[in-house]
Amino acid sequence: MKYSDLLYMDFLAQKGRFIALFAGLIFLMGCFGLSGVYVVAFLGIICFAPKAVELSAAGNVMEGFEDFLLTTRFSRSDVVRARYLLFALSLAVIILIGTLLSLVMEGLSALLIPAVACSILYGSVSIPICCMLDFRMSTQVKIGLTILGFFQMGILIGSIWLFVTHSVSLLMPGYGLLAASLICCAVSYLVSQRIYAKKEF
C-alpha cells in the first residue's frame, strides 16, 4: 500500500518527534500513577492521540513538503488516507496500552470505550482542519484544538464522576457514543478527501 510507505517515510523523517511524544506521554502517566491518578493520565493520553497526526510529516508540518510529495507517486487521496491511518494506528497503540492497564486497574475497562469515542470525535474535527490549513495553521487554531482536547477530557471526567457518585450514565458504557464517533469519523474522512482534492499549493 502506497500510503503505508508514506507513513514509514513519515516515521523515518520524524521518528525523533514520535518517540518524544510517546515517551512524554508514558512519563506523564508514570507521574500521575505515582500520585494515584492513573485514570486522569490515561484519559489525557487517549484524548490527545490525534495529536500524532498534527505532528506527522503526512500532516505537513513544514512549508513546501506537500508540494514536493505531490510531484512524486503519491496522490492527494493517498496523503489523506495516510493521515487517517496514522490516527488509527495511534489509537490502536493507546487502546493496547489501555487494555493492558485495565488488567491491573479495576474499572479502567469501563472508561476505555467512551474515552476512545471522544478521541475519535476530536480526530474527526482536527484532521480536516489539518488538511485545510497544515503548516499554515495559526497559533490560535492550535490553541483552539488543544482547548477542544481538554474540553472533551473534562466531559469524560465529569461523566465518570457522575457515574461513580450518582450512577448517572451519560457516556457509560459508551457504545452509542462510539457508534456516533465512528460515523463522524467516516464523514470527516469524506470531508477531508474533498478539502484536499480542492486544495491549492
Add this chain to the structure above:
Amino acid sequence: MQNAIEVHSLCKSYEGFSLKDVSFTLPRGAIMGFVGENGAGKTTTIKAVLGLVRKDSGEIRVLGNSTEDTAVRAKIGVVFDDLHLHKTLRIRQAAKIFPHLYEDWDAELFADYLNRFGLDEEKKVKDLSRGMRMKLSIAVALSHHPELLILDEPTAGLDPVVRDEVLEIFQDFMQDETHAILFSSHITSDIDKIADYLTFIHDGRILFSVSTDELLGEAGILKCTAEEAKAFDAERDGLLRIRKNQFGCEILVKNKEQLRMRYPDAVIDPVTTEALMLFYARGDKV
C-alpha cells in the same frame, strides 16, 4: 512523437493576479526556457502543470496525459526554488526516504550525484547552504530516471562554476532525445546557453513562445538617437519595442538582417534573452 508538455488556453484567477489564456508546447528532445519578471506567473504556471493548483479553464497534458495520473508523475523530475525536506534529516537519512517516493529510484546514481556535487552525506539539511540544497534537489530530481524535468529556478544561489556543471548535467540528460526540460530562471545567460525554445510570460500572459534560433537569430537591437528613430517605419521595418535613455534609444527589431539590408549604416546588435525581457517588461510599444 507526442509532446512533453502541452498547455492550451490555461486560465487561473487569484485576487489581484490571473493567468490569462496561457498556451505553449514543449516538444520532446527540447529544452524550454520559461522567463518573465517576478510575479509574472511562472511558478503558478509550473504548479498548474504539476497539478498543484487547480486551473479555472484550459487543458494541460504532460507526457500525453494528465499529471493527476501518478504514473505520469513518476516520469517527472521536479526542482522547486528550494529544497522542501525535513531540516533535521541528514542526507544519508533522506536517502532512505527517496526509494519510498519514487518507484524507479536509483541509489547508485544518487550516490554518484552526491559525489559529483561534493555533498557530504552526514550533513543535515538545515546545515546546507542554499547552493548545496539546490544541488541536492537536482540530484533527487535526476536519480529516478525521469523523462521530463520541470525546474523552477534550479540555478538560483549557485556559483558560476557549479551552474556551469549543472547546465552540463542537463545537457547530458538531453542526450536521450525523448527527454525534455522546462526550465524557469531569472539567470537569462543560463537560458541562452541551453534553451531550444523560449517562452516569455508577462503579467500572466504569454507574449511569445518560439524557438531560440528563430528568435535570437533573427531579432536584433537597433541603436540610434531619438531623431534617427523617427526615420524608421514601425510596420515595414518590423520594430517591436523601444527603450529610451539619456544617450538615445534602443529598438527591438524583428529581423535584423532585413533591416540591415534596408539601412546598411544602421547599428544593430544581437539580442539576448535578458534584453528581450527588459524590452517587454520596461520598454514601450513602437
